[in-house]
Amino acid sequence: MLNIYLLIAVVAGALAFSVVRATKCPLAALPGPWYSRFTRLVLKYHILAGREMYYLHAVHQRYGPVVRISPTEAAVANLVAFAQIGRIVGGAFLKGPWYNSVNPGIFAMPDPPRHGERRRLFARASSKTALRANWEREVRRTVEKTVGRIQAEAQNGGGADVLKWWTLMATDVIAHLSFGESFDMVGLGRKTAYVKAIQSSLMSSGLRRKLPWLHAVARHIPVQAVQEVVHCDKIIAENAVKAVRNLRQSGGAQNLFSQMVAAYFDGTRFTQPLSPKQKLAFSPFGMELRVCLGIHLARMELRLATALFFRECRGARLGLGLDTTDAVMEMEHHFLIAPKGHFCNVVLLSP
Numbered sequence: 235m236l237n238i239y240l241l242i243a244v245v246a247g248a249l250a251f252s253v254v255r256a257t258k259c260p261l262a263a264l265p266g267p268w269y270s271r272f273t274r275l276v277l278k279y280h281i282l283a284g285r286e287m288y289y290l291h292a293v294h295q296r297y298g299p300v301v302r303i304s305p306t307e308a309a310v311a312n313l314v315a316f317a318q319i320g321r322i323v324g325g326a327f328l329k330g331p332w333y334n335s336v337n338p339g340i341f342a343m344p345d346p347p348r349h350g351e352r353r354r355l356f357a358r359a360s361s362k363t364a365l366r367a368n369w370e371r372e373v374r375r376t377v378e379k380t381v382g383r384i385q386a387e388a389q390n391g392g393g394a395d396v397l398k399w400w401t402l403m404a405t406d407v408i409a410h411l412s413f414g415e416s417f418d419m420v421g422l423g424r425k426t427a428y429v430k431a432i433q434s435s436l437m438s439s440g441l442r443r444k445l446p447w448l449h450a451v452a453r454h455i456p457v458q459a460v461q462e463v464v465h466c467d468k469i470i471a472e473n474a475v476k477a478v479r480n481l482r483q484s485g486g487a488q489n490l491f492s493q494m495v496a497a498y499f500d501g502t503r504f505t506q507p508l509s510p511k512q513k514l515a516f517s518p519f520g521m522e523l524r525v526c527l528g529i530h531l532a533r534m535e536l537r538l539a540t541a542l543f544f545r546e547c548r549g550a551r552l553g554l555g556l557d558t559t560d561a562v563m564e565m566e567h568h569f570l571i572a573p574k575g576h577f578c579n580v581v582l583l584s585p
Contacts, residue, residue: 259305259306261302261305261306261307261308264300264301264302264308265297265298265300265301265302266293266297266301266302266303267293267297267303270301270302270303270304270305271302271305272305273304273305274304274305274306274307277289277303277304277307284566284567284568284574285566285567286567287565287567287571290303290309290311293309294309294311299311299312299315300312300315313511313514313515316514316515316517317514317521320517320520320521320524321521328344328345328346329342329343329344330344340352340353340356340527349524353527356527357527360527360528360530360531361530362530365530365531365534366534369411369531369534370534372407372410372411373407373531373534373535373538374538376403376406376407376410376416376420377403377535377538377539377542378542379420379421380399380400380402380403380420380539381539381542381543381546381547382546383399383420383423384396384399384543384547384580385546385547385582387399388547388550388580388581388582389582393553393579393580393581394579394580394581395577395578395579396543396578396579396580397572397573397576397577397578398577399420400539401425402419402420402423402424402425403420403535403539404535405417405419405425405429406418406419406420407531407535408528408531409428411531417429519532547580547582548582549582549583550580550581550582550583551580551581551582551583552578552579552580552581553579553580553581557575557579558575558577558578558579558580561574561575562574562575562577563575563578
């Protein structure tokens with residue numbers, strides 16, 4: 235009987251806590267779905283399904299720019315608030331507890347002074363000037379090789395999956411800059427074990443955050459695919475050691491780490507000047523001191539890849555006959571955003 239009373243007491247306590255948190259916490263006055271006051275399960279479902287951004291958009295459409303989405307979380311869709319929240323210098327909003335579950339690194343650092351110190355180590359090597367002087371030739375060589383592979387594959391009549399080729403290209407570039415040598419995945423036409431480990435790491439981090447108990451159980455499931463996800467950090471660490479080894483062997487000039495230590499589409503809309511609101515809303519690389527360190531490298535790749543692709547692959551069109559439809563191009567959000575079909579086929583039409 236004692237166990238039954240204890241169980242009843244625990245359940246009653248949990249219910250009382252949920253009611254108090256739903257009605258008395260600082261988020262209580264915010265609008266939102268009724269269930270968001272008591273549970274995070276609905277939000278978690280959409281996160282795991284890769285549809286969090288669609289769910290949040292629908293909630294904002296119904297309830298307004300500031301909504302409660304769980305007992306302890308609010309979502310904000312307001313440009314002024316976005317700027318205030320993103321401000322790291324003099325701002326009152328720091329990275330939340332979720333970042334404690336992410337692999338350590340500059341991205342996850344919640345403390346502004348420590349983040350600033352670490353960022354300064356990378357700033358010179360990742361600047362636009364340094365990248366153009368030291369790496370543009372290598373980036374261009376990889377881009378030219380990628381465009382050649384796309385062109386050859388598309389000319390064979392079966393179409394080319396540009397999502398695959400751009401992914402391999404971007405990974406080859408960052409691998410060369412980070413480890414002092416390219417993985418040559420563009421040459422191989424497939425991903426290496428390291429890249430698969432990186433992708434598994436993103437899945438593993440999400441699992442640790444959303445379902446920590448399942449992540450713990452998964453470590454003991456003797457299935458290779460599951461073990462590759464939960465133990466992917468080992469492969470990543472081995473490649474980090476490789477980067478240091480290449481740095482020592484090269485005398486300090488072969489990768490970014492050495493330089494760090496040393497020191498229906500309407501295209502015309504892009505020709506119009508951006509308004510202040512548009513500039514603020516367009517933040518694909520973050521903002522202020524939290525802006526992505528790879529912004530200049532990414533833009534270099536984008537400029538070269540776009541120019542060379544449309545110069546060499548004239549007549550390129552979406553391969554609609556190859557299942558590249560609106561449905562498969564709908565975005566899926568699992569930390570990174572990618573087409574739901576995980577491909578984007580193009581074909582080359584005769585001029």
